[in-house]
Amino acid sequence: MSLRHALLGLLAVQPATGYELAQKFDVSLGTAWHASHSQIYPELARLQEAGMVEVVGEGARNSRTYAVTPAGHDEIRTWLIEGEANRNQRNETAVRWFLLALLEPEDRRAAVERELAYTEQYVAMLRQTAEALDALPRKHPFRSTVDLGLRTSTVMQQWLREQAEEA
Incomplete structure (x- = not known):
């Protein structure tokens, strides 16, 4: 499973902080895959560097609220339509x-x-x-x-x- 695409998908629904994404991930995708904070925050940084997400707000303790960009929406679309799914699973x-x-x-x-x-x-x-x-x-x-x-x-x-x- 692609953490990148899961995060983009969650952010496409609603902007969120890394902490909020971790909570949303557990509630919505937790039965498919677990993602820790130590995985989510570096991936958010890579997504921001790639122009797929942007910071749309800053809060207490340097928290940042991220939103998906048009490039991020394009990435989701390309991945879903053109990419071949990795059907191997650990269950x-x-x-x-x-x-x-x-x-x-x-x-x-x-x-x-x-x-x-x-x-x-x-x-x-x-x-x-x-x-x-x-x-x-x-x-x-x-x-x-x-x-x-x-x-x-x-x-x-x-x-x-x-x-x-x-x-």
């Missing part, structure tokens, strides 16, 4: 689920139940997010990805329930 959850069959039934059931509890919490969080986004005065550009998360989570829950029954 610890997928590896864990792959290996569930190696466990004894009791341990497998416990592991599946823990995973099911997590997906139920995640779905509840997505539903709250959907409600908050639906309450906004205009449609949020990432609202449809919340629906995608709900759909995929529903499929995962069904699969986990099947695994629990088989254990």
